Amino acid sequence: MFEHYSVLKEETIKGLEIKPNGIYVDCTVGGGGHSLEIASRLNENGRLFAFDQDTQALEAAKERLHVYQDRITFIHSNFQGLEENLSEFGITQVEGFLFDLGVSSPQLDQADRGFSYHQDAKLDMRMNQSQVLTAYEVVNEWSYEQLVSIFFRYGEEKFSKGIARKIEKAREEKPIGTTGELVEIIKDAIPAPARRKGGHPAKRIFQAIRIAVNDELEVFNQALHQAAKLTGVNGRIAVITFHSLEDRLCKQAFKTWSTDKPVPRNLPIVPETHQAPFKLISRKPIIAQDSELDENRRSRSAKLRIVEKINEWNNDFRYEEGWKK
Numbered sequence: 478m479f480e481h482y483s484v485l486k487e488e489t490i491k492g493l494e495i496k497p498n499g500i501y502v503d504c505t506v507g508g509g510g511h512s513l514e515i516a517s518r519l520n521e522n523g524r525l526f527a528f529d530q531d532t533q534a535l536e537a538a539k540e541r542l543h544v545y546q547d548r549i550t551f552i553h554s555n556f557q558g559l560e561e562n563l564s565e566f567g568i569t570q571v572e573g574f575l576f577d578l579g580v581s582s583p584q585l586d587q588a589d590r591g592f593s594y595h596q597d598a599k600l601d602m603r604m605n606q607s608q609v610l611t612a613y614e615v616v617n618e619w620s621y622e623q624l625v626s627i628f629f630r631y632g633e634e635k636f637s638k639g640i641a642r643k644i645e646k647a648r649e650e651k652p653i654g655t656t657g658e659l660v661e662i663i664k665d666a667i668p669a670p671a672r673r674k675g676g677h678p679a680k681r682i683f684q685a686i687r688i689a690v691n692d693e694l695e696v697f698n699q700a701l702h703q704a705a706k707l708t709g710v711n712g713r714i715a716v717i718t719f720h721s722l723e724d725r726l727c728k729q730a731f732k733t734w735s736t737d738k739p740v741p742r743n744l745p746i747v748p749e750t751h752q753a754p755f756k757l758i759s760r761k762p763i764i765a766q767d768s769e770l771d772e773n774r775r776s777r778s779a780k781l782r783i784v785e786k787i788n789e790w791n792n793d794f795r796y797e798e799g800w801k802k
């Protein structure tokens with residue numbers, strides 16, 4: 478059974494202001510919960526393009542959404558290929574994009590996907606099962622420096638060096654094959670008082686490896702900018718994030734897109750080239766209400782940000798490297 482709780486569902490659908498004859502793109506169809514709400518609001522002229530790089534997710538979504546199959550095109554692809562895939566269908570303008578980032582509950586719960594530090598499984602963590610790079614390769618083949626770098630950047634783990642050192646030592650004896658072995662190595666590298674604070678001791682390192690395996694931040698930044706170009710004026714982009722790195726990237730990109738470029742003081746108007754292409758729908762991120770938090774733990778870390786296009790896109794508004802710092 479593919480069961481995923483769709484986070485911030487009402488808020489997201491309301492925020493997208495769906496037009497019944499519009500073109501919509503769910504970049505992360507997952508279990509299809511958000512897509513179902515979008516598709517049910519479309520008429521025969523509207524269309525939903527539903528992307529997922531996980532074949533199991535896509536199959537489950539097809540089944541769940543079969544009543545609306547005449548209005549939905551399913552695309553098995555990383556959302557990095559948004560523009561290319563949509564252009565194959567002649568789509569150059571879209572009314573709304575949704576990104577509900579991260580992994581789905583079935584991906585986490587299915588031990589053999591290797592995402593979970595609670596279940597022992599082969600080190601994998603690929604969202605796209607046909608990808609070559611796996612967590613096994615990252616853990617066993619990446620250099621000490623590369624590991625320290627991803628643990629600091631993507632896991633914000635203060636014991637990054639110690640953990641990378643323990644990994645290096647362990648794999649000299651034999652390859653680290655499973656999530657269980659990795660959890661033990663991490664626990665061993667974190668001083669006991671710190672181990673007892675701030676959730677599971679392996680949480681941050683698993684997040685870091687998952688982001689590295691799936692190149693999540695780079696891919697998201699690229700896709701977000703493809704969406705910015707493809708959104709028509711009055712169209713919207715909604716993004717749900719689950720950790721501070723992707724939320725920071727989204728927040729900074731939206732801020733850059735919604736801030737006019739400075740103009741010389743003596744100019745009476747802001748020239749078109751300097752006018753921000755988007756406006757923020759809410760300054761602060763939308764978070765889950767208590768009723769949702771009671772139903773779903775994962776909603777605690779969810780943040781929804783929405784922007785609306787108000788002017789043509791201009792590449793000067795790209796948010797480039799900032800998130801890499």
Ligand SMILES: C[S@@+](CC[C@H](N)C(=O)[O-])C[C@H]1O[C@@H](n2cnc3c(N)ncnc32)[C@H](O)[C@@H]1O
Binds near residue numbers: 604
């Ligand atoms: C949180 S779930 C989405 C849940 C969905 N909104 C629902 O209501 O059921 C995230 C999904 O996005 C997919 N995903 C994550 N990164 C992706 C990417 N770069 N390209 C395509 N799909 C991606 C994952 O495979 C997963 O199925």
